[in-house]
Amino acid sequence: MIRAEKSILTASMLVLTLLGVACIPQSSGTVSKGPRTEDLIINFYTDMDDAYNALKTGEIDIYGWNINEPIYTDAITDPNIALAPVDSFGLYQLDINNNWTIATYPGVRSPTSYQSFRQALAFLVDKDYIVDTICDGFATRIDQPIGAAVHGWTNKSYTGANYPYEFNPEAAATLLDTANFTQGTTPNPNYDPGLSWSAQYLRTYPSDHNIKPDETLDPLVVYVRTDDPRRMGATRLLCDNLRTIGVPVQQNEGPSAYTYDPVMGRMDYHVYPGSWSTGHFPTYIYFLFHSSYWIPYGSNYVSGMNASNLSNYPEFDKLAYNIYYADSADEALTSCRNALGVFTELCINIPLFSASGFWAYRSDLLGVVNMDGYGNENELMFLNAYKIDESPLRWGTIMPPQQLNIIFSTWTYDYQCLNRFYDRADYDMLPYDIVYDQPGFVSNRSVELWDDNGTEKTMITKEFRADNYFVEAGSGVQLENVNVDSYLFTCYLIYALGEWNSWNWGYVADIEFFNKIGDYEVEVFLDDTRWFAIASWPPLLPMSVWLNTTKGLTVQRMDVVIGGGIGSPLGLNQPVWVTSLTSNVTGILTEWVDFRWEQGDFVLLSGHTGEELIVDYYQYGNASGFTPNNLPWREVGSGSGMYYMTGFAPGIDGNFTAKRNPYYYLETPSFGEVDFVWEAGGYYEVTIFDVVKAAGAYGSQGVGVPDQNWFPGADLALPGGVIDIFDIVTIASAYGETFGAPPS
Numbered sequence: 001m002i003r004a005e006k007s008i009l010t011a012s013m014l015v016l017t018l019l020g021v022a023c024i025p026q027s028s029g030t031v032s033k034g035p036r037t038e039d040l041i042i043n044f045y046t047d048m049d050d051a052y053n054a055l056k057t058g059e060i061d062i063y064g065w066n067i068n069e070p071i072y073t074d075a076i077t078d079p080n081i082a083l084a085p086v087d088s089f090g091l092y093q094l095d096i097n098n099n100w101t102i103a104t105y106p107g108v109r110s111p112t113s114y115q116s117f118r119q120a121l122a123f124l125v126d127k128d129y130i131v132d133t134i135c136d137g138f139a140t141r142i143d144q145p146i147g148a149a150v151h152g153w154t155n156k157s158y159t160g161a162n163y164p165y166e167f168n169p170e171a172a173a174t175l176l177d178t179a180n181f182t183q184g185t186t187p188n189p190n191y192d193p194g195l196s197w198s199a200q201y202l203r204t205y206p207s208d209h210n211i212k213p214d215e216t217l218d219p220l221v222v223y224v225r226t227d228d229p230r231r232m233g234a235t236r237l238l239c240d241n242l243r244t245i246g247v248p249v250q251q252n253e254g255p256s257a258y259t260y261d262p263v264m265g266r267m268d269y270h271v272y273p274g275s276w277s278t279g280h281f282p283t284y285i286y287f288l289f290h291s292s293y294w295i296p297y298g299s300n301y302v303s304g305m306n307a308s309n310l311s312n313y314p315e316f317d318k319l320a321y322n323i324y325y326a327d328s329a330d331e332a333l334t335s336c337r338n339a340l341g342v343f344t345e346l347c348i349n350i351p352l353f354s355a356s357g358f359w360a361y362r363s364d365l366l367g368v369v370n371m372d373g374y375g376n377e378n379e380l381m382f383l384n385a386y387k388i389d390e391s392p393l394r395w396g397t398i399m400p401p402q403q404l405n406i407i408f409s410t411w412t413y414d415y416q417c418l419n420r421f422y423d424r425a426d427y428d429m430l431p432y433d434i435v436y437d438q439p440g441f442v443s444n445r446s447v448e449l450w451d452d453n454g455t456e457k458t459m460i461t462k463e464f465r466a467d468n469y470f471v472e473a474g475s476g477v478q479l480e481n482v483n484v485d486s487y488l489f490t491c492y493l494i495y496a497l498g499e500w501n502s503w504n505w506g507y508v509a510d511i512e513f514f515n516k517i518g519d520y521e522v523e524v525f526l527d528d529t530r531w532f533a534i535a536s537w538p539p540l541l542p543m544s545v546w547l548n549t550t551k552g553l554t555v556q557r558m559d560v561v562i563g564g565g566i567g568s569p570l571g572l573n574q575p576v577w578v579t580s581l582t583s584n585v586t587g588i589l590t591e592w593v594d595f596r597w598e599q600g601d602f603v604l605l606s607g608h609t610g611e612e613l614i615v616d617y618y619q620y621g622n623a624s625g626f627t628p629n630n631l632p633w634r635e636v637g638s639g640s641g642m643y644y645m646t647g648f649a650p651g652i653d654g655n656f657t658a659k660r661n662p663y664y665y666l667e668t669p670s671f672g673e674v675d676f677v678w679e680a681g682g683y684y685e686v687t688i689f690d691v692v693k694a695a696g697a698y699g700s701q702g703v704g705v706p707d708q709n710w711f712p713g714a715d716l717a718l719p720g721g722v723i724d725i726f727d728i729v730t731i732a733s734a735y736g737e738t739f740g741a742p743p744s
Contacts, residue, residue, distance in 0.1 A: 034642045034664035035383050036367065039392035042417055042656040044400035047227055051396040055081065055360060060396035061387070062361040062368075062376055064416055068229060069136025075360050082702035082721040083358040084368060084712045086375035087140065089147030092231065094125065094238065094350040095263075095274040098312055099294075099304025103268040104221050109210045111217060111247075112270045113304070113312075116179035118347040121271070122165035123172035124241040125234075131353050134233035138357035144340045145289075146282055148354035149373050153282045155337040158344040165347065169197040173245055180206035183246055186216045190243035199246025210307075219250035220270040223263055227255035227399065231273035234352060238271065256411070257402070267294075267301050274302075274349070277412060280373065280434055281532050282336050286324040287506060289348060291317050302349055316342045326531045327456075363703050363721035364388070367669075368712040369676065371431040380431055380676055382420065383642060384669050388718060400651050404633065406539050407494070407502050407623045417648075417656040418539070421473070421639040425462060425487045426537035431676050431713075438678035441465055441482070441665055443742045450525060457512070458530040462487075464520040465742045468665035470542040471644040473637030478663050479544050482640045484522045488514060488597070489577055490541045493554075495600050496574040496620040507538040513598040516591075527599070542638050547577060547618055551636065552629045554618040561615060563608030569601040570613065574620040578602055584612040626650070642666070665742075672734025674713050683741035686734045694731050697723045 043060055045051040052071050055063045056078065066086065067075065075081045096112050111117045131139045140148035143159040151159075158164065173196075176182070183201040192198040205212045212218075222239055225231040232253075239249045252259075263272045278284050287293055291311035293300035306312050319339035326332035359375040361368060367385045371378040385393055401414040406422055409415065428440035439445075444463040449456045464487070470479035480486070491508045499505060510530065515523040524536045546553050554576055561570050563583065570581075575597075581589040586608065589595055594606045602615075622629050628636045637645040643658035669676075672686035674693050679685045697711035703721035710723070717726040 032668045033662050033666065034660040034668060035393075036386040036668050037393040038390065038660045040382070040395070040420060040643050040656075040658040041392050042395045042397060042420075042658075044397050044413075044650075044652055044654045044656075046399075046652050048229070048398050051398045052360070054396050055362065058362065060362075060394040061365045061385075062393075062395050063359065064377065064395050065359075065398045066138070066355050066357050066375060067360050068357070069138055071360065072136075072138065072358060075358075076705050079703055079721075080363055081360055082363040082365075082368075082712065082715075083360055083706050084370040084376060084702065085358050085706060085710070086356070086370060087149045087373065088355040088375075089149050089278045089280060089373045090354055091142070091145050091147060091274070091276045091278060092139070092234075092352045092355065093145060093274050094121075094234065094352060095272045095302050096121065096347075096349050097267060097270050097272075097304060098302060098348060099267060100307045102221065102270065103266055105218055107210075108212060108218065109205075109307070110270060111181065111205070111220065113306075114179060114181075114206075115346055116175055117181060119165060120172040120175045120179070120181075120245075121238070121242075122347050122350050123168045123175065124245065125165075125238055125350050125352070126167040127352060128167070130230075130234045130237070134237070135230050135353060135355075138355065139230070139353035140356045141353050142351045144344060145285060145349070145351050146340070147278055147373075148356065150280055150282070153333065153336050153340075155340040155344070158341055164344065165350075169195070169241065169245065172241075173197040173199070176203060176245065180208070181217070181247075184214070184216050188243075188246050190240075191246075192244055195244060198244045201246060202248055203246040217248055219248040221250050221268065222252065222271045223259045223269050223273075224251060224253040225256065225259060225273050226253050228273075228275070230353075230355075231275065235271070235273045256399070264301050265297050267296070267304075272301075281332075283324045283332075283532065285336065285339060286320045289316070289343070290320045313342070313346060313348070316346065316348070324530075325528050327529045328531050332531050358706070364718070365393075366716050366718070366720055367671075368715065369431055370712045371429075372434045374434075377416070378431065379419070379428070379642070383666065384673070400654055401656075403626050404637075404648060404650070404656075405623070405625065405628055406541070406639075407497070407504065407628060408625075410503050419641070420643045420656075420658055421471075421637065421641040421645050421661075422539040423468070423482070423640045423642075424537045424539055425464065439682075439742075441468055447530075449529070452512075457528055458526040460524045460526070460536060461517075462522055462524065462536075464522075465665045466520050467743050468640055469663035470540075470544070470638055470640045471661050471663055473639075473645040474634040476644050476646075476659060476661075479542055479638060482540055482665075483519045484516055485519075486540050486543060486640075487522065488516070489543050489546070490538050491536065492597055493541065493546065493576040493620060494538050496576050497623075504538045507536060511536055511599075513596060515596075540640050542640070543577070545636060545638050549618075549621075551631055552621045553623050553636070555621045556616075556618050559615045559617070561613050563604060563611040563613045565607050565609050566605060567603055569598070569603050570595070570615060572601055572615060572617060572619070575600075575602060575617050576620055577618045579616040579618070580614075581616075582614045583608055584614075586611070589613075640664075667739040670734050670737040670739050671716055672731040672737060673739075674731060678740075679738075681738075681741075683738045685738045686731065686736060688735070691728070691732050691735065694723065694728055698728060699723065 054060045143163045144154045146154045181203045184204040186202040191200045207213045224235045262268045287299045322335035369380040397413045399413045402411045403409045427437035446461045450459040468482040495508045510526045512525045512527040633648045642664045647657035674690040694714035700707035700710040701722040702710045717730045
């Protein structure tokens with residue numbers, strides 16, 4: 001994959017030419033709130049080709065996935081398509097079920113529970129071929145479960161030239177023989193006498209196998225994802241090599257809807273081509289591979305348990321735990337590298353690649369923010385992008401959502417819709433330097449330690465903006481203000497569901513209790529130390545919707561309990577909000593003075609031993625289903641994101657429609673904003689750095705083969721797909737404009 005370069009004016013000369021414009025401060029930008037484009041349409045397509053055809057014909061403006069080589073080859077010949085380069089944090093890997101057995105062969109020890117057998121599988125995987133040929137170069141090889149964009153976290157003693165399982169079928173055959181997976185007497189129908197490593201007979205279980213010593217191996221249960229050509233090709237290649245080496249295979253092929261239940265639900269498989277979108281910190285290793293998350297439909301369907309149903313890898317568990325629960329970034333780094341060394345030695349799975357390449361969009365779409373690691377799938381892109389004719393922004397997914405349920409949805413395609421009308425309570429990332437955070441709805445954040453009877457734990461203080469509101473789905477009617485109560489209620493509800501009964505559980509799992517400072521400030525006390533401050537930011541839910549008991553999402557209860565001493569729990573059943581707490585002795589009790597929420601229940605802060613306490617509260621009802629409690633989207637689709645829902649038709653050829661939320665906290669960006677850096681004054685401002693960043697891309701183009709210095713975010717004026725003098729003047733003319741300051 002080669003990008004053309006062209007000569008350009010030097011950035012310094014161009015900046016000097018424009019300083020006559022740029023040195024004159026301008027008035028503040030527009031006072032409108034939310035996205036620059038009023039209407040959003042998300043269309044659901046069958047697969048990658050279907051969505052790309054929609055882009056070609058002008059049915060959509062953005063292809064909502066990174067493109068593959070065949071699409072790239074066509075796109076560079078189309079003058080109406082621009083390409084945005086991006087490297088991914090995502091993981092593509094061949095997941096191996098390390099569990100002692102699987103349901104297809106109950107009680108039979110699985111070949112993949114043997115370390116040597118997994119290592120032999122790794123020797124059969126030609127990663128370079130997969131990257132160069134199957135992915136057509138639109139990938140970067142990885143040897144550990146760390147995205148290519150953040151390779152600094154890897155243990156380099158096991159990567160590159162040090163990777164111990166470089167493609168070597170002969171080594172695989174030798175290892176299988178040594179591990180007693182020898183050839184038996186059943187002829188191998190895939191024997192190839194021209195290959196030295198090919199087995200003439202099917203291989204057998206080891207002679208010390210628990211049930212089938214020296215019997216012919218049962219077919220490995222392999223699932224192939226047909227909705228992703230890269231994963232499909234890599235898995236089929238492994239299946240072919242397995243058959244050639246004498247291992248029979250049951251090859252099950254289908255899209256994600258077909259593979260989801262047997263692989264992630266029942267864990268009834270041996271090999272599956274997994275893929276994960278990850279963040280820029282490797283804390284996900286804890287959730288993906290620690291034994292405590294080996295549960296049906298949980299995040300870990302790989303590491304498994306031993307014959308006694310105990311952790312296969314306690315040493316790895318401890319190291320993975322220490323990545324997430326480290327006291328400092330340095331300790332996390334050390335634990336991560338040590339964990340990855342053990343991971344590689346054990347060959348828990350086979351990392352393959354991180355996707356790299358391009359996102360594709362129509363060249364008349366301007367203001368496209370192409371975030372590092374995330375491409376066009378980011379909030380600033382939806383906030384900033386527009387077309388001259390002000391027509392709707394049209395996005396295309398390569399699959400329809402599996403659910404539209406903010407509590408239970410798990411798929412990227414779900415969140416491509418859900419993230420448009422839900423907001424979260426934390427800092428934002430800089431789009432072009434994502435290691436760093438900056439204010440968003442949380443306008444200020446601090447992290448410090450608190451002492452819990454001699455144990456140091458982390459406390460996060462969050463200050464919320466006061467100018468954000470929920471909006472009613474369908475009508476766009478302004479609902480309640482988003483404040484600390486909205487945040488607390490959301491955390492209480494997700495916690496009430498219990499561990500991993502909600503996909504958002506991880507955002508609240510580590511919270512011990514809260515201290516409400518005011519309507520817009522809260523202290524979040526965690527149950528351990530955290531070297532990263534990204535905990536506690538679930539999607540915000542409107543209480544006016546979720547506490548409406550006619551919807552069944554929550555149920556109102558009144559319980560009578562006998563009070564205990566200070567710190568004693570009330571023993572409520574899945575409480576999500578307490579309306580009142582009254583003592584038969586002292587009368588009405590005050591929240592935050594006499595009681596508070598703590599790890600799923602409400603506890604007393606003042607002593608009321610033996611008193612009769614009447615608790616009026618809401619408990620969790622039912623939010624499961626395609627939508628929460630399977631209610632019409634108009635009843636449960638209200639949020640505080642930059643858009644509000646106006647329509648939803650599920651399934652292939654369906655769509656999601658939305659309009660700009662005029663009550664969103666952030667103003668529409670100035671036309672000259674390019675780098676989206678929060679300035680020291682407490683707002684976004686078009687500065688000389690925006691001019692310089694754009695000037696560095698002057699003369700570059702994203703139509704055809706993109707130039708090395710092509711920067712989509714500076715393409716703000718027609719003609720689209722090229723950075724020319726009209727773009728530079730647009731940016732320089734907005735010099736000094738500010739927007740986004742929180743209300744005073």
